[in-house]
Amino acid sequence: MSYTYQYPRPALTVDCVVFGFDEGDLKVLLIERGLQPFKGRWALPGGFVRVDETLDAAARRELQEEAGLKNVFLEQLYSFGDVDRDPRERIVSVAYYALVKLSEHAAKAATDAANARWFPLSRVPKLAFDHAHILGTAVERLKGKVRYQPIGFELLPPRFTLSQLQHLYEAVLGTTLDKRNFRKKVLSFGFLLPLKETQMLGRHRPAQLFRFDSEKYEKLKRRGFHFELERHK
Amino acid sequence: MSYTYQYPRPALTVDCVVFGFDEGDLKVLLIERGLQPFKGRWALPGGFVRVDETLDAAARRELQEEAGLKNVFLEQLYSFGDVDRDPRERIVSVAYYALVKLSEHAAKAATDAANARWFPLSRVPKLAFDHAHILGTAVERLKGKVRYQPIGFELLPPRFTLSQLQHLYEAVLGTTLDKRNFRKKVLSFGFLLPLKETQMLGRHRPAQLFRFDSEKYEKLKRRGFHFELERHK
DNA sequence: TCAAAAGTGTTCTTGATACACCCATGC
DNA sequence: GCATGGGTGTATCAAGAACACTTTTGA
Numbered sequence: 229m230s231y232t233y234q235y236p237r238p239a240l241t242v243d244c245v246v247f248g249f250d251e252g253d254l255k256v257l258l259i260e261r262g263l264q265p266f267k268g269r270w271a272l273p274g275g276f277v278r279v280d281e282t283l284d285a286a287a288r289r290e291l292q293e294e295a296g297l298k299n300v301f302l303e304q305l306y307s308f309g310d311v312d313r314d315p316r317e318r319i320v321s322v323a324y325y326a327l328v329k330l331s332e333h334a335a336k337a338a339t340d341a342a343n344a345r346w347f348p349l350s351r352v353p354k355l356a357f358d359h360a361h362i363l364g365t366a367v368e369r370l371k372g373k374v375r376y377q378p379i380g381f382e383l384l385p386p387r388f389t390l391s392q393l394q395h396l397y398e399a400v401l402g403t404t405l406d407k408r409n410f411r412k413k414v415l416s417f418g419f420l421l422p423l424k425e426t427q428m429l430g431r432h433r434p435a436q437l438f439r440f441d442s443e444k445y446e447k448l449k450r451r452g453f454h455f456e457l458e459r460h461k
Numbered sequence: 462m463s464y465t466y467q468y469p470r471p472a473l474t475v476d477c478v479v480f481g482f483d484e485g486d487l488k489v490l491l492i493e494r495g496l497q498p499f500k501g502r503w504a505l506p507g508g509f510v511r512v513d514e515t516l517d518a519a520a521r522r523e524l525q526e527e528a529g530l531k532n533v534f535l536e537q538l539y540s541f542g543d544v545d546r547d548p549r550e551r552i553v554s555v556a557y558y559a560l561v562k563l564s565e566h567a568a569k570a571a572t573d574a575a576n577a578r579w580f581p582l583s584r585v586p587k588l589a590f591d592h593a594h595i596l597g598t599a600v601e602r603l604k605g606k607v608r609y610q611p612i613g614f615e616l617l618p619p620r621f622t623l624s625q626l627q628h629l630y631e632a633v634l635g636t637t638l639d640k641r642n643f644r645k646k647v648l649s650f651g652f653l654l655p656l657k658e659t660q661m662l663g664r665h666r667p668a669q670l671f672r673f674d675s676e677k678y679e680k681l682k683r684r685g686f687h688f689e690l691e692r693h694k
Numbered sequence: 695t696c697a698a699a700a701g702t703g704t705t706c707t708t709g710a711t712a713c714a715c716c717c718a719t720g721c
Numbered sequence: 722g723c724a725t726g727g728g729t730g731t732a733t734c735a736a737g738a739a740c741a742c743t744t745t746t747g748a
Contacts, residue, residue, distance in 0.1 A: 236512045279469045279551045283542030307540045309516035318512045431720030432725040664747030665699040
């Protein structure tokens with residue numbers, strides 16, 4: 229590592245896998261490329277890292293610029309450095325994943341970025357660069373993380389029903405869960421606060437609303453928790 | 462992301478946290494810097510990423526060049542991109558961690574790299590750059606990973622006793638473990654093969670040697686396993 | 695014969711799993 | 722009154738936790 233190193237340098241970008249949850253489906257936000265290479269293909273939002281910003285800042289800036297998203301849950305995923313992942317030149321990308329409350333952000337993103345769209349994970353089109361690989365890595369990470377950290381709540385509205393929460397977990401984990409055991413378990417953690425309000429939606433019994441109490445969670449955090457519920461049937 | 466982007470670029474390096482285990486202690490391999498900045502300080506092995514090599518390849522090359530290490534367990538850790546983490550210029554570092562069987566590599570590293578030394582985690586000197594931060598992140602990752610993946614074996618000789626394994630887990634997790642429960646649990650996984658040989662060491666009963674059966678492990682892998690044993694006493 | 699680490703089983707407690715019916719509402 | 726999703730409790734089973742003594746060896 230010498231001071232005068234002047235060999236050619238890889239370029240550095242960030243790419244963001246933005247997850248949302250809606251209508252029982254996990255979704256990902258993609259941008260339609262307007263330029264070569266891969267013009268017209270869908271891609272993850274992202275761009276070059278500037279010399280005066282941190283990696284996190286670059287990711288947040290790109291989310292804002294390309295998708296109109298602010299104040300979302302954001303975490304670094306992995307850095308991808310295959311030599312030929314970009315046909316133009318050597319580009320290393322630090323990938324992030326973001327969790328978005330679709331209920332609050334869907335409209336914004338749609339207006340700010342006309343070339344942005346949400347795709348259900350099951351219907352993602354062919355992606356530019358190695359973005360399919362990055363997306364796959366992000367899905368794996370999300371699956372793993374959701375089991376021992378309550379990041380699922382970042383995908384739900386501030387007030388949600390236990391059924392919504394269960395459906396989210398089922399979508400992420402790709403299983404079905406037993407309703408009674410699910411409720412028993414999540415309530416046992418003690419960081420779900422029942423609200424006075426209920427939610428009426430459709431011609432059936434209204435559902436109790438809850439919110440996530442992050443303070444209570446922080447207190448319990450050290451012990452860690454495990455979220456392992458078996459498939460139903 | 463335009464073709465003609467020519468703004469100043471961050472430089473890109475890899476840094477490696479190399480763990481070893483010896484005499485009941487977790488250790489980390491450090492290099493004494495010969496150049497400014499931080500001349501004379503200890504630092505993680507690492508260096509610039511070349512345009513024609515992947516990130517993994519860069520990490521392996523640096524391990525070979527700076528520490529004489531080949532064929533070790535290596536996994537990407539996290540990318541560090543604070544703007545002022547290097548006083549010379551903007552440098553983003555993709556950090557890796559490596560697990561080394563000290564029994565096999567200790568001698569080599571010592572001769573190949575005169576300025577390399579193993580430090581017990583409890584006696585790490587002040588480090589250059591943000592390397593203390595990187596090291597801390599690596600320790601956390603190791604702690605987390607060891608609970609659900611059998612990477613502990615990468616730190617032990619090919620043939621080891623259950624006591625060695627237990628001490629390794631105790632060192633990594635920072636707890637003490639109950640001997641009977643520990644043995645019951647690790648043996649129940651079925652990927653530890655007892656060998657015919659025993660190990661005599663000191664004036665006491667000789668210990669049964671085992672080896673890690675990675676084929677058997679691969680078969681069991683999908684189910685996942687959890688390694689949660691309580692503190693003793 | 696003593697010191698030092700290796701080795702071994704059982705009880706108790708806790709948490710996971712499986713499972714079926716009534717409730718409140720809108721149409 | 723019926724269709725729809727919301728809501729609830731118990732019995733069984735498996736795994737984790739606690740715990741103390743005997744064995745083998747070298748000095």
